[in-house]
Amino acid sequence: MRIGFVGLGNMGGPMCRNLVKGVNQEVMVHDLNPAAVAARTAEGAKAAGSLAALAGGSEVIFISLPTPRHVEAVAAEIAAHARPGTVLFDLSTNAPAVVKRLHEELAAKGITFLDAPVTGGVARAEDASIVLMVGGEEAVFDRHRAILASFSGTQVHVGPVGSASVAKLVNNMLVLCNMVVAAEGMMVGRAAGIDLSKLVAIIQNGSGDSVGFRGIVARGMQGGFKPNFALDLAYKDLGLAVELAAEHGVPGLMAPQALALMRMARGMGYGGLDSTSVLKVYETLMGQEVRL
Known part of the structure; x- marks a missing residue:
C-alpha cells in the first residue's frame, strides 16, 4: 500500500514521523515548507515532488492542515488527480458542514473521505499517544485501523462523516x-x-x-x-x-x-x-x- 501525507507542521510532522516508523509501507510526503519535507525524508519518507504526484500515486492519503480553506484547496487537487478507490483521511480540525460537502464531492470521483481530527496536543503527537476520532464508513475505518494505530494511541469511530468534527x-x-x-x-x-x-x-x-x-x-x-x-x-x-x-x-x-x-x-x-x-x-x- 502506498500512503501519502500532506501537511507536516507542528501536528502533522510528528504524526507522519510515527506513521513512517510504524508501517512497512512507502510514505510519500508533501508540504510547502521544504525543511519539513527534508526532515521527514531523512526519517525514511519519500518526497512526492508535487501534490498532484502524491495524489496520483497514493492509495491512502492523510492531510493535516491549518484551516477549512486549506483543506478544501488540497481536497480539490486530490480530487483532480487521485484514482478511484483512494481513501482520504482529514486529520485537520474542520467544520462539519465542510467535511460533509467534501465527502459528497469526492464520492462522485470514487474517493472515500473520512474526517479524522485528533486531540492531545503536540506532545502526544510526538509520542504517538494522541487520540484519533473518525467519522465515515465504519468498514473503511476498521480496514485501516492498523495504519491509524501507528501514529495514535486511541482510535474512536464516532459515526457518519462530520460526527468526528x-x-x-x-x-x-x-x-x-x-x-x-x-x-x-x-x-x-x-x-x-x-x-x-x-x-x-x-x-x-x-x-x-x-x-x-x-x-x-x-x-x-x-x-x-x-x-x-x-x-x-x-x-x-x-x-x-x-x-x-x-x-x-x-x-x-x-x-x-x-x-x-x-x-x-x-x-x-x-x-x-x-x-x-x-x-x-x-x-x-x-x-x-x-x-x-
Whole structure:
C-alpha cells in the first residue's frame, strides 16, 4: 500500500514521523515548507515532488492542515488527480458542514473521505499517544485501523462523516474556555496578593484542575509563549465551535466570551504565540504580570 501525507507542521510532522516508523509501507510526503519535507525524508519518507504526484500515486492519503480553506484547496487537487478507490483521511480540525460537502464531492470521483481530527496536543503527537476520532464508513475505518494505530494511541469511530468534527469542536471548546477562565482566575489571585505557587498547588490537587489550567501554568505563568497550540489556530477552532452552536440553535453564552478575549489577544499581536497568551490581555489591562 502506498500512503501519502500532506501537511507536516507542528501536528502533522510528528504524526507522519510515527506513521513512517510504524508501517512497512512507502510514505510519500508533501508540504510547502521544504525543511519539513527534508526532515521527514531523512526519517525514511519519500518526497512526492508535487501534490498532484502524491495524489496520483497514493492509495491512502492523510492531510493535516491549518484551516477549512486549506483543506478544501488540497481536497480539490486530490480530487483532480487521485484514482478511484483512494481513501482520504482529514486529520485537520474542520467544520462539519465542510467535511460533509467534501465527502459528497469526492464520492462522485470514487474517493472515500473520512474526517479524522485528533486531540492531545503536540506532545502526544510526538509520542504517538494522541487520540484519533473518525467519522465515515465504519468498514473503511476498521480496514485501516492498523495504519491509524501507528501514529495514535486511541482510535474512536464516532459515526457518519462530520460526527468526528463535531466531537473535536466540542472538545476544543471545553479546553479553550477552561484555559480562558484559568487565566482570569490566576489574575484574580495575583491582584488579591496571595502566593500563586500555593494557589496553583491547591488547584492542581483539587476540583479546579483542567488541561486548560495546566497549560496556563506550564506556559503562560512561566512567561514562555512559544506556540504549542498557536492562538490563531485556537481562535479558528473556537470560532468553528461557536458557529456550530449557532447552526443548531444552541444559546451561545460562554464560548463567545472566550472567543472575544482571544480576539483581543490577536488584536494585540499575539496570534502567532501560544494560545495561553490570552493571559497577557489580563496582564496588560491590570498592569501586572502573573508569573510563578
